[in-house]
Amino acid sequence: MPSASAATAPPARRAGAAKDTVLCLDAKTGKEIWRFESPTEPVNRSASSTPCIAAGRVYSVCGSIAYCLDSMTGHLIWKSPIISKGPASSPMIVEGKLIILDNTLKALDAKSGKLLWEQKAVKGNRTSPATWGTAKTLTILCQSNKEFIGVDGNTGEIRWQVNGGGDASAAVSGNYVAIQHKHSDSGLVVYNLTEDGIKKTWEYLYTSRRYSSSPILHDGRVYLLGASRHLCADIKTGEIRWNKPAKSEIASPILADGKLF
DSSP, X not given: OOOOOTTXXXXXXXXXXEEEEEEEEOXXXXXXXXXXXEXXXXXXXXXXXXXXXXXXXXXXXXXXXXXXXXXXXXXXXXXXXXXXXXXXXXXXXXXXXXXXXXXXXXXXXXXXXXXXXXXXXXXXXXXXXXXEOOGGGOEEEEEOXXXXXXXXXXXXXXXXXXXXXXXXXXXXXXXEEEEEEOSTTOEEEEEEEETTEEEEEEEEEOOOSOOOOOXXXXXXXXEEEETTEEEEEETTTOOEEEEEEXXXXXXXXXXXXXXXX
């Protein structure tokens, strides 16, 4: 896409400056409760990370910085520079750790922002991490460029890796995990997780222009509203309940009140 001229470029790009902004709105009225802003440099349109809220704090990965804010006031508690410029990957809080995919998979101390571990084999900045297990079995699940990888949540060491990769995030329910990936045997894959590792349960192969939408697991079924289809399958057997052509491509659905949005 041709670059914009000085006369038509957005003000932030013309000025060479921009702002990281986090807003808190009243859910009933939409009224702004607080606003946090910090100067940054303009980044590309992939800057679409979703904030995480836990224990009275808001964690937001923005243009080139990860922020920890007080959820009641928006006051800055700590900030930490990131390598990615405007990542799409969303942060996750688990057992006192902030997990982010920042070109490599990292765990920061949720209280201080201090780096606890880094796993350089997990690469990217678009897919969001998921989690399985607790304490000694805590495993961070994340798509890399060409693999789906399970990482020890306490040490950052790799526990297992299988074929996968791409922008879609993993969905976990009990000991089942579903991913959509984009490589030679592209499609929807469901695995079973144990303390000993990961085992493929079934897969459903197809060809699509994009493999970015993340699946949802609910009530014994796996739902995929993306890759040009609306699909529902039995989580244990892979039996297709329905599979309809659709224009859904990139965005991932959410589940609420028994409904898919």
